[in-house]
Amino acid sequence: MEKTEYFIAKTFANLEPLLAEELTALGARNCQIMSRAVAFEGDMAMMYRANYFCRTALRILWRQSKFNFLNNRQFYDQIFNFPAEQFLREDGTMVVHATMSDTIFKTPLFAALLAKDAICDRFRDLYGIRPSVDKEDPDVQFTLHIYRNEAQLFVDSSGESLHKRGYKVSNHPAPINEVVAAAMIQLSGWHGECDFIDPMCGGGTLLVEAAMRALNIPAGFYRRDYGFMHWKNFDGDLWKSVRREAKIREDVPVNFYGSDINGRFLDIAETNVIKARLQDFVTLERKDIADTKPARTPALVMMNPPYGERLQVRDLQELYASIGTTLKHRYAGCRAFVISSDKDALNAIGLRPSLKKTLFNGAIECRFQGYELFDGDRREYAKNKKPKE
Ligand SMILES: C[S@@+](CC[C@H](N)C(=O)[O-])C[C@H]1O[C@@H](n2cnc3c(N)ncnc32)[C@H](O)[C@@H]1O
Structure with a gap:
């Protein structure tokens, strides 16, 4: 049996119950409504399914680790120990985003930079190269949610927001999302x-x-x-x-x-x-x-x-x-x-x-x-x- 993984599907405010309903119908387990998001459990097929079928999801994040830290060093070490090479090729590009509240870092940008350095240093030790950062079109997007002294590291399985279905060739100046x-x-x-x-x-x-x-x-039918x-x-x-x-x-x-x-x-x-x-x-x-x-x-x-x-x-x-x-x-x-x-x-x-x-x-x-x-x-x-x- 495939391992049970933890995911977060993001959406707009007030759409959480609709998204939870969609996820449950697709086979997601333990759906929990959060603010502008629904947490759920499932396997890798469920992650693909959520991306392809959910009409009310904006993106699907897959949690890779959850850890506590007291200072920059502990935070860096935890990220360094995460096997990012499962996702990122030696010649791949990446970006790290962070959101935070009530924590030791002054800005989310600083936390994201520290995490990026940890991943790059790991690659330098493993392969002798540092992966490049690409903010526009990275191969792998890492997302950190930091609250007080707890951090959660996710990989973003969607890439571009899922509202981009792939059928809009031409854009109206005031479209509905x-x-x-x-x-x-x-x-x-x-x-x-x-x-x-x-x-x-x-x-x-x-x-x-x-x-x-x-x-x-399916919502993602036209998306490549x-x-x-x-x-x-x-x-x-x-x-x-x-x-x-x-x-x-x-x-x-x-x-x-x-x-x-x-x-x-x-x-x-x-x-x-x-x-x-x-x-x-x-x-x-x-x-x-x-x-x-x-x-x-x-x-x-x-x-x-x-x-x-x-x-x-x-x-x-x-x-x-x-x-x-x-x-x-x-x-x-x-x-x-x-x-x-x-x-x-x-x-x-x-x-x-x-x-x-x-x-x-x-x-x-x-x-x-x-x-x-x-x-x-x-x-x-x-x-x-x-x-x-
Ligand atoms: C906010 S836009 C709709 C956007 C659309 N839902 C989309 O996603 O592309 C409102 C539309 O109402 C149209 N409109 C304005 N007055 C109208 C009228 N009296 N009769 C019909 N359409 C009208 C405008 O031309 C405009 O395309």
């Missing part, structure tokens, strides 16, 4: 049972994430590179067998509709949809949201309107009021979800939300709101929704 888009879809409770509509689709992130989910396409592929101990056969676990559907009985008022942004969406080979599923059209309506109901409507931060809008209140009017009069029978950082603008939608959640689109704090859209009077709707006695 792919991990947040996947989380919004997960939170909406939609599993591909009805059409999915994004009437402000920009570069098409929500559409691609929704289609990937409905077709069961992961940190662990550059390690000396990379197991290509195991990686291949993990990828073969994917059970991709060839077809789904629902459609994906995206529209945007800006033709240039629609071109971006089209390029991304084609890169993801989803053009048979996704229909794109240039339209003002006020002119859209569902092809059939029920449908799931999800959008990420401009916040007025990265995309300038003449009158944000007016735009959001028009979103509310359109949803109320044209999308009866659907469920709608809107994410925005502007609370006043969200209030201008003028509909009572059935769900409110704080999410972070990268560094931007946002409110994610859900609406049940019904014909006519809310009380009448609630009465009809109640089970008949």
Whole structure:
């Protein structure tokens, strides 16, 4: 049996329970929710699986050692004794990052430099060479978490953040982060049972994430590179067998509709949809949201309107009021979800939300709101929704 290893999967604030659910479903053991992270146990296949399948993880760190230290010398010795040559080739490149609080070091940079020196000195003793540091594109990324006199040394198995799925060839100026888009879809409770509509689709992130989910396409399906592929101990056969676990559907009985008022942004969406080979599923059209309506109901409507931060809008209140009017009069029978950082603008939608959640689109704090859209009077709707006695 493979050894049980300890990992930390990182994510955005408030997505930890979703990530823990995903990890558990993939077979992770002892999932523990932390702040912006989930700790779990498993083997090397589980580490590959988490990188490939988790839609709400940003990176997967594999813990190599945990030790106490009282001074610089003890810290250096502990890192020196760590067999970094399991991961780093003699001619490989590396970087060390550190985060810390309430400890003896003045800065995390100093702790990272000391650790880097320890690894380099070990290589000099073993092979007569010192590995080079590459901050941009290292073969191995070491991460240190230091709290008081305890340090944990991790290797970063993901490399570039996992929100970089590999289907974005062209970038919208104000995109929703792919991990947040996947989380919004997960939170909406939609599993591909009805059409999915994004009437402000920009570069098409929500559409691609929704289609990937409905077709069961793994989060990392389009991505070619992961940190662990550059390690000396990379197991290509195991990686291949993990990828073969994917059970991709060839077809789904629902459609994906995206529209945007800006033709240039629609071109971006089209390029991304084609890169993801989803053009048979996704229909794109240039339209003002006020002119859209569902092809059939029920449908799931999800959008990420401009916040007025990265995309300038003449009158944000007016735009959001028009979103509310359109949803109320044209999308009866659907469920709608809107994410925005502007609370006043969200209030201008003028509909009572059935769900409110704080999410972070990268560094931007946002409110994610859900609406049940019904014909006519809310009380009448609630009465009809109640089970008949
Ligand atoms: C924040 S961006 C969406 C980004 C998208 N979620 C992505 O990840 O690329 C908001 C989009 O709303 C579009 N938009 C603004 N006003 C609109 C309107 N009245 N009708 C339709 N789309 C509109 C903008 O052109 C922009 O592409």
